[in-house]
Amino acid sequence: MKLKATYTASDYENNVYAQWEESGYFNPDKFPKSKRVFTISMPPPNATGTLHLGHAMFLALQDLMIRYHRMKGDKTLWLPGTDHAAIATHSKVEQLLAQEGKTRQEIGREAFLQRIHEYVEHSRNTIRNQIRKMGASCDWSRERYTLDDGLSMAVSEMFVRMFNDGLIYRAQKIVNWCPHCLSTLSDVEVEHSQEKGSLFYIKYPVKETGEYITVATTRPETMLGDTAVAVHPADERYKKCIGGIAVQPMGNHEIPIIADEYVEREFGSGALKVTPAHDVNDFELGRKYHLTSLNILRENGSLDLSSLKNRPIDFESIADLDGMDRYKAREVIVERLKEKGLLEKIEEIDHTLATCYRCDTVIEPYISLQWFVAVDKKIEKYGASLKGLMHDTVLSKKTQIIPQRFEKIYFQWVDNLRDWCISRQIWFGHQLPVYYCLESGGGCGETIVSKEKPKVCNICKKSVLRQDEDTLDTWFSSGLWTFSTLGWPRNAKEKRGSIEKKGDLAQFHPTSVLETGYDILFFWVARMILMSRYALGEQPFDVVYLNGLVLDIHGKKMSKSREESIIDPLTVIEKYGTDALRLSLLVGISPGNDLRLSEEKIASYRNVVNKLWNITRFILEFGLEGEAPRKHQLTLADQWILSRLSQTIASVTNHIEGFRFSQAAEELRAFTCDELADWYLEIAKIEKGKQMVLAHVLEAVLSLWHPFTPFVTEIAYQALKKSRTEKKASPFLMVHAWPHADEKEIKEEVENEFATIQHIVGAIRSARSENTISPKQKIQAIFFTPTRADFMKAHEELLKYLARLDFVTIVEKGERPANAIYLKVEDIEIYLPLGLMKIEEERDRLSTELQKKQELLVSLQGRLADSTFTSKAPKHIIEREQKKVKDYEHSIQKIKEQLALLK
């Protein structure tokens, strides 16, 4: 195979992926003998839109782990899929409909769902192909979708079980309502943002005294639903009004003035209007004081005054507000209050605004009959509540979170969790497995919770049953993801209190690692823990690795930033290759910390990929059918690279096991570029007989890189394979054994000796550069070494070549040359006698070095003179410092001598 001089990823990647996929090695069933199992459930991308850099990052991270474990010989499953993402998909398709001038209500539930399914099928295909573009080696044969029959069945099963255990209930409560999505939202789906807003001070006449009581509110439109005014019982200002009647001026509604310690005297006017139907706290007050709840909002956020019609108020004066949008109504009401002289003032304040996480619409607290998961209720079987199970899973380290600081955040959230509202009023999703026996059909009104639609009511035996039209929170089904995808409940049998798993569920659950962005820790990770502990009594995963978010160069979320700063994965893949993109998302990052990605960074990793390519090209051009050198024929350089390779294998493996992927890659890059390419391959150009070592090192290096840059390494490996006649080659690098760190190859002495060579060469190169001696100009060098003349002689040719020397003299004793550049490496003195040398500059250089060394010596001597240091520091630290003192003293002496010679 002839390789091109530069690696052009787009020429190869699609083809390589197709070969991998066709080979069947993505499927763990191909590895029946493996004992250890490694599983990742892929976080299902939404069934909307396309792949963005966040996806690219998690795909890169997970594929890295998956490929590493597969090469290690583990039975490795990466299960892909997509999430129906109820509200997100729903509103996306509604938007598309709107472009055609239609609404979902017009076309009806059936037709609308059909439209969604068509849309989802199309975008799922797009997503699948984009996941392939990233090189993700997931098992497509096990791909799942949250609305699959099996997964839908799991959802119903879970709902019924939780209902039967009393963990799911229906109740009338204040919920978060999104007037745009026309649905409830759970607490996590509400975002709180600090905004500037107006606090309106409104005067309510007090009936008894004819005076006014001023209330403060940010939402004047809700005053129509006021059923009380509340003050603090000890507030002197209002004491006399307590028990009286205030007149809500919009419609002259007479409402009681009550006292409760909940009211903060310092905030606003110290008096609070109570609107039980539209505020959580007011709802509580309403319950406490048996106040009426007046719902005055429609689902779309416009005013609904029907509940006021038959009340003793002046309805006519407000009738025109009916149907008006909440914000318009706010303006109108404020205007009218102004006219009546009842608006005391408007104060600008900072307050928190609750918005929908999907559409940014301001949510309304809304009284509604909804379904909830009880998180505090004790479950007999476990002797703990769902909240307790969630807390325990992380506390007891059944699941470990990386980075650890998120454990604290997790606990804080779990411990403050309130019951989870799970019913949604949208059409797309899992319809609740709840049936009502219709009274209108002559039935008893019973609520029946059942996986299948019952034929008749189990109480009255009437058969007019209607399924609840609501659908479940999308995170309810996502919560089951780790086990519903593995065949739960079919693969789990409960026997005498314990659960017996079989099939995929037995093999792959609990999964090994859950890797996702920290932004869905609560939405998803916590819910999976809840569901798995409840359904299976075990954690869904042993480790949670949380990645940071990908930001643009300005530090903004890509999803929220301006168009021009968005990097599209497909575009950069086309330009730089998938491997380069993957590296840019894997290196220089740490878990839980955000990443600012620039195109320059991707380009720089494209260069690393290209380096790998050229290393392969160079080695292959050597021809690899050489004779294996016997051990004693290995040169210093050979032994050195083998030693360094083993060290690198050990270190990279260790870092990957410890989830320090960035460090693993950096060490690998340092080995590959700085040691293998810059030193060993250069030496290979003059030392012959390196074929076996080169092939061995190349194979190991490609293997180590494979989880990071699967494409280039696979192509290189295939080329390597072709140039060898070795029988035992693997069909793909993807399933090649992970390199083994051979401890016998690690030789400290060899590394030290080679380091000496490197230092000598480095010193000479540096001196050459400082004296602007062209690299092509060969110079001569004199080495003075009383103890290492043999060593120097042995490596004379190497030094000549690397340091571009034409004449070398090695002497053990005698006079030092005057007027030469003086260098010293360990106990080897180097003199570069040169006419070109500038004496003044050399003197400056030596003086600077002398001064630096002297300063270091003084500080070292000070440390060693300190008895607390010598008595408390460990022995090896002290010895190291003592050795350094000796070295410095010697160096200083030599530099002084040399300075004297320069006169």
Add this chain to the structure above:
RNA sequence: GCGCGCUUAGCUCAGUUGGUUAGAGCAUACGGUUUACAUCCGUAGGGUCAGAGGUUCGAGUCCUCUAGCGCGCACCA
């Protein structure tokens, strides 16, 4: 209000259990057609590790406080 994170070279960021003179990539400067790679090679410059205090023989690393930035949670209308 409670909590978390960040602050290290011009830029983007690493830095596991405290221990050589704190690292990388990019950028910059200088020099280079050395039988892979100019997507290259060699060399160099560049840091009071945000500030103050503390623990320690020793702190970028541990503790306390302060400042700036970012984020999460939270029912003050």
